[in-house]
Amino acid sequence: MLDAILETPAGDVVLAPALLGGKWTTDGATTERIGPYVRKVVSRARPAGPGDARIAAEYAQAAARTVARLAPATRATILDRASALATGHREAIARIIALELGKPVRDGRGELDRVADTFAVCAAEARQIGGELLPVAGWARGVGNTALTYRAPAGVALAITPFNAPANLLAHKLGASFAAGNSTIVKAPPQAPATSAAIVALLLEAGAPVESVQLLHGDGEIGAALCAAPEVAVISFTGSAETGAAVARAAGAKRLVLELGGNAATIVCADADLAAAAKVCARTGYSNSGQSCISVQRVYVQRSCYTEFVDLMTAAVADLRVGDPLDPATEVGSMVDDQAAERVLSWATEAVASGARITVGGRRDGATLSPTVVADPPADASVITQEVFGALVSVLPFDDFDEVLATCNTSRFGLQAGLFTRDVGRILTAWRELDVGGLVVNGSSNFRLDHVPFGGVKDSGFGRESPRYMVEDFTVVKTLMLHGLSIWGEN
Structure with missing residues (x-):
């Protein structure tokens, strides 16, 4: 199936089959994805039918035993092969991402490099799954006994993935779940059905048994039905805070890992290299x-260098190359659809009406929003309080470091922040005081290593996304008590 997806001739529509109950299928009705830049149909998916959630859940429950019986070394070998395949098919999958999402192909290549890394790290984590010998004989009632634990597969995992990094975020969820020994149901984003199908097919091509994964396409209705399925033991969701709340309501008493939204802040102090x-x-x-x-x-x-920074930022943004995402030289392509670009532009217009100024950008052509800088918007503007999730950055001055930390913390989100300074005291203060899951020093908020724990606080969700931490979420601790047998001594 991987070759069928990736070898679609240029200009033809890529078929994105579902994988249900151990079989790939394109039967029945289809939905079409119109590329936001090329503005024509680029992929066609088979959406889930009314009974598909039940079929998927029951199949996954029965299949979970098969996957769990694979030795960790076997799972690791398959994941290492998947890593190599991601590198080998880098260009083809990056092209599909560009067509479905308008994401520049250079960024798509980078995403596939991360997919390869993610699968490789998942392989390494599969090899580390183990347990503990517990010190039960350290207490009087434990004398004469031995207790051990190991991390067992949770059983059935549900992975709900977003459109913005559809390949790598799927690799995180599917790779970690498979490393843990689960059968995984993937609910793909409607905007990236072919990309999602390619990553699932890639894992199967690497040797994963068909029992290890299913792929369903569709909207929130199928997602809610899967969340509510009693067979599902753990749900990993990446998306907006509002949808994350809906996932939690539909799931009920299940283990959840929610990586939600953010309106990330980056602080630039006067001692920083402003141009850099x-x-x-x-x-x-x-x-x-x-x-x-x-x-x-x-x-x-910092106010003393605010004007200089705005000028430097404006010039740097003006130099960004905007255009065809299939052009390797393009740095900024289109947004996911026209409505998203229009929303961001309307928020910029709203900020200007309240006293802000646009120093560059502020124009829209279909789904493409020219990179926009909004200087000095009011604190209650949508570009400050909401998650923009678009080609717009706001720049504001601050006077006191403690006050700017408090200002950053007024957000209902708390995912990640950036800080440019040479002052170690400020670095440690920000690390302690900022209500975020991660702080990047001498870098912006937008930096991530796939083997490092990633996640937020407040409305940015809970749990951490990186293979090591996700394997813990995808497994359960099982205890073995050897009553009357002791390695510790009897007296």
């Missing part, structure tokens, strides 16, 4: 047209 900071904020504020939960959104600059 401006270039980093420009590059990481508009990659994937700003459609990242940690994309640079709010930049707070």
Whole structure:
């Protein structure tokens, strides 16, 4: 199936089959994905039918035993092969991402490099799964006994993935779940059905048994039905805070890992290299047209260098190359659809009406929003309080470091922040005081290593996404008590 997806001739529609009950299928009705830049149908998916959630859940429950019986070394070998396949098919999958999402092919290549890394790290984590010998004989009632634990597969996992990094975020969830020994149901984003199908097919091509994964396409209705399925033991969801709350309501008493939204802040102090900071904020504020939960959104600059920074940032953003996502030279492509671009532009217009100014950008052509800088918007503007998730960055001045930390913390989100300074005291203070899951020093908020724990607080969710921490979420601790048998001594 992988070759059928990836070898679609240029200009033809890519078919995105579902994988249900151990079989790939394109039967029945289809939905079409119109590429936001090319503005024509680029992929066609088979949406889930009314009974598919039940079929998938029952099949996964029966299949879970098969996957759990694979030795960790076997799972690791398969994941290492998947890593190599991701590298080998880098160009073809990056092209599909560009067509379905308008994401520049250079960014798609980078995403596939991360997919390869993610699968490789998942392989390494599979090899580390083990347990403990518990010190039960340290207490009087434990004398004469031995107790051990190991981490067992949770059983059935549900992975609900977003559109903005559809390949790598799926690799995180599916790779970690398979490393843990689960049968996984993937609910793909409607905007990236072919990309999702390619990653699932890639794992199967690497040797994973068909019992290890199913793939369903569709909207929130199928997602809610899967969340509510009693067979599902753990749900990993990445998306908006509002949808995450709906997932939690539908799931009920299940283990949840929710990586939700953000309106990430980056602080630039006067002792920073302003030109370097401006270039980093420009590059990481508009990659994937700003459609990242940690994309640079709010930049707070010390007042003594605020005007200089705005000028440097404006110049750096103006130099970004906007255009055809299939052109390797393009740095900023389109957003996911026209409505998203129009929403972001309307928020910029709203900020200007309240006294802000646009220093560059502020134009829309279909789903493409020219990279936009909004200087000095009011604190209650939507570009500050909401998750922009688009090609717009706001820049504001600050006077006191403690006050700017408090200002950053007024957000209902708390995913990740950036800080440019040479002052170690400020670094440690920010690490302690900022209500975020991660702080990037001398970098913007938009930096992530796939083997490092990633996640937020407040409305940005809970749990951590990286293979090591996700394997823990995808497994359960099982205890063995050897009553009357002791390795510790009897007296």
